[in-house]
Amino acid sequence: MPSRDGLLIAPAAPLLPQVLLLHVLAWASVLLAAAGLAWSGTDIGALALVLLQGAAAWGLSFRLELPRWWQWINLGFFPAAWLALQAELSPAWYLAGFALLALTQWGAVSTRVPLYLTGRRAREEVARRLAGYPGGSFLDLGCGTGGLLAHLARSNRAARLHGVETAPLPWLASRLRLGRRAEVRLGDLRDEGLAGHDVVYAFLSPEPMARLWQQARREMRPGSLFISNSFAVPGIEPDETVELDGGRQTRLLIWRMR
Ligand SMILES: C[S@@+](CC[C@H](N)C(=O)[O-])C[C@H]1O[C@@H](n2cnc3c(N)ncnc32)[C@H](O)[C@@H]1O
Incomplete structure (x- = not known):
């Protein structure tokens, strides 16, 4: 069961x-x-x-x-x-293609999570949830080019924003885009602690979800939110599901930690 x-x-x-x-x-x-x-x-x-x-x-x-x-x-x-x-073709083309892929999609190799971006509706929904924690702390696991963090920096000015990203080019884009408005670390999300954050957001793939849930249960405090864009935790019903319209038919799955 x-x-x-x-x-x-x-x-x-x-x-x-x-x-x-x-x-x-x-x-x-x-x-x-x-x-x-x-x-x-x-x-x-x-x-x-x-x-x-x-x-x-x-x-x-x-x-x-x-x-x-x-x-x-x-x-x-x-x-x-x-x-x-x-x-x-000159071998340099293959090398250049490989380098570009490695710099932008490193997560696809290490954790089978490619780069694609959170849509507008999802950003607004996440901002609304974070607003329930005035001055709260937010973490984007695999923050990509920092689009969601940038949205939150505008809409939730008091929030403390954090991101971790493994692929060098998206990480650099996040750093340049966000400056001091968010703390963005270059590294592996599997080394990131979840304690102390009010909202933790993941838009990843099915692969890491079971392990992430175990970590969230151990580390996140009661009342905080764990939000996954599109990918379920196997066998664990979310407390809330928000259907997002749009071509990709994504949804937000929200768990309130106990
Ligand atoms: C689907 S994208 C989401 C980007 C961003 N969170 C957003 O919503 O726009 C997933 C991101 O996670 C990154 N990623 C994949 N595996 C990772 C890992 N082990 N550690 C840190 N980031 C990772 C990928 O490089 C990619 O940028």
């Missing part, structure tokens, strides 16, 4: 090793088939090889029930890499 006191949820199998393994298996089966064909005198060529590898990787992703977007990535990864090789 789900309860507020928290279930220990078994963690899902790590995604990255699964993806690496399925590509190895897809290559092994395709190369074996190609070797068989070559032995009987048929050469299928490089393009057919990568297309078959993509199809095999997609089939395995489907069998493993990986998230839909991972199925598409696995289908297209090696065919796209092969096409890119045909274009004979």
